[in-house]
Amino acid sequence: MTDGGSGQGAGAAGTYGQGVRFLRRRARVVGRLAAWSVLETGQTFVMGFALARALDEGFLAGRSGAGLGWLGLAAVAVAVGAYGTRRVYGAVAALVEPLRDALVRRVVTRALDDADSAAVSRLTHQVEIARDTFAGLVMVARSFVFTAAGALVGLFSLAPVLLLVVVPPLVLGLALFAATLRPMARRQETFLAADEAIAEELGAVADGLRDITAAGAEDRVAGEAELRVEAEFRAARTLARWGVLRVLAVALAGRFPIVLLIVTAPWLLDRGVTPGALVGALSYLTTSLLPALQNLMHGLGASGSRLVVVVRRLTAGAAAKARPRTRDVPAATLRSGDSRPRPAVELRAVTFAYGEHARPVVRDLDLTVPEGGHLAVVGPSGVGKSTLAGLVAGLLEPRSGEVRVGGAPVQHGGDPARRVLIPQEAYVFTGTLRANLAYLRADVVPDAELAAAADAIGLSGLADRLGGPEAIVDPAGLSAGERQLIALTRAYLSRAPVAVLDEATCHLDPAAEARAEHAFSRRPGGTLIVIAHRLSSARRASRVLIMDGPQTLSGRHEELLLRSPLYQSLTGTWQPARSAGAPS
């Protein structure tokens, strides 16, 4: 979690750069924000100035009416400033909402690329943290800049010499603060990382309590978790120490000028500074500048780093992804001509492994499925059946060898016009049944075709129950088997000649499974590959591939019964048997 510090630094710089570009693209919004901020902080200027005048020309000069008049002006400025505040929120929204939109887009894009369900928490939780902290940052930073400007202009207009007293310590204090920003941001990041590590570790512990007790590993687990707790404690303590510097920076910038002002007061009075101006100046320092400084230093210290960390996490990986992205292709359209008989699917000496150091899952596999053929793939779990499906579909790239579908070599990502893959987890989205079923078609699917497909697969009953093609489907309200029926009908309606069913019927009962497989094998010109979930699928196929590492064989059911001991053992145990418990 804490390794790779230099990489983090570079990442932070990148994030800051992105931030600057983000603001530059929105120069007009920034301008509007500045304009409303001027109106908002105008009261800062007026308050001190009017107070000085109210004293000098009013209450101290014996003209109370004038004094009240100046104060009335200040009250008006407060009301005007409040209007400014209101408009400032609008301008901040125009900065913050686009950021949120951009982050949501990135999170969604990445989540779809990686199929990462943790992204949903990022979407609802971290994006909101980014949105809130960014808004807070903009508010605080802008408020400081304009309040300080208002106060300085006020001081100047009361008596330019006041700036001589106030500005040097202010600048020094801000410089000290600026110097602490970067190291503090690093500490803050360390702290946040430690905090996340704790959450992760404790999550694993809570999930594994039963196993920890069973293994008798309570002390070991506690020890490991406490290392994390200790790490966060140290990070928090370091942060607290740096916090002292922040207090000193505020003191130098905001409180020291007050001391200076009172010490130099006699000298200032000699230079013609009026008593009212002195009171006004003190009011600028205590009521405007000091609170703005405190807000700035509290806000910038913690939330700045938090924003950088969160934004980086949200956007990480999006840029690093170098592998070629597959582009959307238009939904399958009917291919015509080209009626030479040839293998629908062909694998030549295909080898595939999940990593450079990993043992290949598939090694030197040769396989041919003729057009209109029906192949079942069987084997123990984990032997690589789904890998084979991925290779045929083009979702996985072989380390060596060639995969051809419909006579042409498969490129990365595969061609949805040539094959349709139905995975185990059926995808049904909230939308009309028609939209779900016609998902793989570019053209409009006639009702009759829809009904015929539903009938062939065995979806008709469910379709009627849902309320026909225009009914809205709620995937959460369907059983796993019902979702599979919808996915199967969708694939059936696709115009792709090769269908690969990767345990796509595992939640159906045997009869429903048989019906669906029959429908696919009777599809005109359709080639079918079934990754078998039950052995009955193999019985229905014209050929069977039994995957068992080096002993991988293919042949007809009867052949394999003779040639493959594994196949024998699978059929022996998978077969329905009435005498399960009979003494052997």
Next chain:
Amino acid sequence: MPTPTDADRTTNRAADRLLLEAVRHSVGRTAAICLVTTAAAGAALALPLVLGRALDAVLAGGHGPQAARWTAAAAALIGLSVLLDAIGELLTGTANARGTAWARTRLLRHVLRTGSRAADRFGTGDLVARLVGNAAYAGTAPANVAATLAAVIPPVGGLVALALLDLWAAAAFLLGMPLLAALLRVFVRDTTDSIAQYQRGQGEIAGRLMEAIGGAATIAAARTAGRERARVLEPLPELGRQGHRMWRVQGKSSARAVMVVPLLQIAVLAVAGLRLAAGELSVGELLAVSRYAVLASGIGVIVGRLNALVHARTAARRLAEVLAEPAMEYGPHRLPSGPGTLELSGVRARRGGRDVLRGVDLVVPGGTSMALVGRSGTGKSVLAAVAGRLADADAGTVTLDGAPLAALDHGSLRDAIGYAFERPAPLGRTIGGTIGFGPREAGPRRVREAARAACADGFVRLLPDGYDTRLTEAPLSGGETQRLGLARAFAHDGRLLVLDDATSSLDTVTELRVAEALVNDIGPRTRLIVAHRATTAARADRVAWLEDGRVRAVGRHEELWRLAGYRAVFEGAPPHAERAGEGEGVDEGARASGERVGRD
């Protein structure tokens, strides 16, 4: 029987005790924080008056000793404030860090000693929230309590100082305050509505995303990621509109809120100005009055403080609830030598207000295997848990080689009994680490042997880094995870092995291989096996048939098979019907078992 309010009161008392304990844990720091922050608040309160006096002295005499004295006092006061603030910041920061670490460690230790009971009672997500978030909040309680006094001083002291300096100004403040506060009250309902709308929009996008992620394989194969992205993002413009609306509403409310303090200050200043003109107040006093008006209007700070205390107490309550869950106690005895004979007598257990086990008597002779068979809900898993003391029975005894489990010390008990589960938790950082997981991690050779016996070696070696592959980088199917769990049980010695549905996701061939390894490679251990498949039961030396929380019959599988009721157990709901809807993590073996199994 305590009423709910009694229970509430008990928890509250426990929460307060916990907070008190936290304060006591860093009593020195807490006292120091109280002292420092109170002193800092006092200095801040004194400053306007001293500053005003200094100003008056300067205006009156310029360079006299009077002016020098007040000026020096003001400078010293400011210096002191800075010093106290710095110390306070440091102390508060470290006290919070300490308190958080203390609360977390304390809770974690307790949760670990409580075991799965804690997770069952609260749910893992909630438990983590308590360990992470609530512990952090409760950890800040000492510093919060210590700084409460300091928070009260400025507003109350400001008002008092205002009254002492000038009653009229104080009256103006007290009159203006409620008038302006009324301005603040209008908008609360407005904000909650816009927030609710916004969250609905968020939920809409999240829901669509969740669906699309569930269909990742289909989307990748159909190459429709772009279309899906557009579909998921469809509600985004509406979310943006709601977001803008939220800011507008907030802007409106802040616009009113920001007026309160300055207007109040101006009103007080106007009165003070008139008093100045009347010669009743000095310029310095007017300055002080205006400053005290600002301090006095900070009454909201107290509310914030109290809120923080209430939050800390709520957090402490949530910790206290977990701490109230009884931890598992261990006895002082070591296990006598023996073959591993397990004996249960009169075992009863209640779960969720229901009697799950109602007097179970069972003997598993050392070195033999016994299958536990019964319809779902008959208490097989509870029995498996009680047999190895993952949980305690509500009545009855469980002994291993004559020694009651409850009397054994922790080491003897856990070393003697190994478990494998239907869904083992991925503990340890790597694949090898999760197999070797235990009080002491098993060595690499032991890990490999165990993996081989559990038929896991094959697929582990297909992973990118073999045994060193990190768990987070190895997406495992249900069957693969089960094999790792079996390997973990195999990698550690012991007399009794409890397999709680630990082979349910294996295909029948793999299960057979594991069963053979269990007899040949693992050495003579007593085995208690929760079984759903007839083949599994048939391989066991004896079968205990559970029904309604009691042992209906014990015997060999083929003897029991003559009973229609026994056969019905295996013909009942097929496992995949129970599992429907869980989707991922279940591999084909589990569903394959949906067909009746057996040999011709």
